[in-house]
Amino acid sequence: MDSSSPQGASPVLCLASASPRRRDLLASIGVPVSVLPSDVDETPYPGEQATAYVTRLAIAKANAAIPHTPLPTLGSDTAVVIDGAILGKPVDASDAAAMLRRLSGRTHQVVTAVAVTGPCGVLYRCVSTDVALRRITAQEIDRYWLTGEPADKAGGYAIQGLAAVFVEAIKGSYSAVVGLPLHETAQLLHQQGVPIWMGHYNSHT
Numbered sequence: 794m795d796s797s798s799p800q801g802a803s804p805v806l807c808l809a810s811a812s813p814r815r816r817d818l819l820a821s822i823g824v825p826v827s828v829l830p831s832d833v834d835e836t837p838y839p840g841e842q843a844t845a846y847v848t849r850l851a852i853a854k855a856n857a858a859i860p861h862t863p864l865p866t867l868g869s870d871t872a873v874v875i876d877g878a879i880l881g882k883p884v885d886a887s888d889a890a891a892m893l894r895r896l897s898g899r900t901h902q903v904v905t906a907v908a909v910t911g912p913c914g915v916l917y918r919c920v921s922t923d924v925a926l927r928r929i930t931a932q933e934i935d936r937y938w939l940t941g942e943p944a945d946k947a948g949g950y951a952i953q954g955l956a957a958v959f960v961e962a963i964k965g966s967y968s969a970v971v972g973l974p975l976h977e978t979a980q981l982l983h984q985q986g987v988p989i990w991m992g993h994y995n996s997h998t
């Protein structure tokens with residue numbers, strides 16, 4: 794483990810998430826967490842906009858953990874958006890293939906919301922990042938599914954994994970695509986009084 798997050802350090806935050814990516818991202822900025830996944834229903838409301846959807850879920854996940862911990866809580870949600878459609882996690886191989894066919898050779902948005910509860914109540918931010926994918930062949934789509942990587946990822950791909958070879962360009966927050974916008978998350982943690990590694994952290998920068 795990275796020295797900024799010493800093994801055995803007392804948790805300063807309750808992470809309301811089953812995502813190992815979010816735990817690792819927080820560890821990478823020196824935030825030791827206790828983990829308490831929530832079972833919030835992730836069905837979008839009819840006609841719900843993507844930013845409203847992920848923000849609603851991030852807040853619901855953070856709030857769901859409050860009764861179970863004295864610590865500030867963090868919830869987050871990530872969705873892929875193309876042509877106004879919200880792509881969550883694929884349910885099976887054909888769903889994943891349909892998602893990648895749709896994303897192939899085009900630019901889409903990855904929207905991630907993060908919510909942190911604490912002395913200031915619930916504070917939240919939502920970040921949108923443009924991701925351009927090269928054309929992906931049918932054979933690549935089939936082979937990619939067999940790796941197991943797409944199954945638990947919004948849009949059916951992982952920028953931090955094998956799918957990195959599909960990524961031509963990104964404009965915005967890389968960490969938000971992986972699951973947590975670290976710049977905005979650090980600001981929210983600071984506002985809620987959660988100690989983070991950056992001792993010189995300045996909320997105005």
Ligand SMILES: Cc1cn([C@H]2C[C@H](O)[C@@H](COP(=O)(O)OP(=O)(O)OP(=O)(O)O)O2)c(=O)[nH]c1=O
Nearest residue numbers: 810811812870871946947950951952970971972
């Ligand atoms: C687009 C993309 C998504 N993802 C992941 C981030 C999220 O973990 C997941 C989207 O599903 P989420 O519902 O946001 O998160 P989760 O179900 O993994 O965890 P929890 O709800 O308990 O917090 O997709 C990647 O890891 N890489 C990527 O490139």
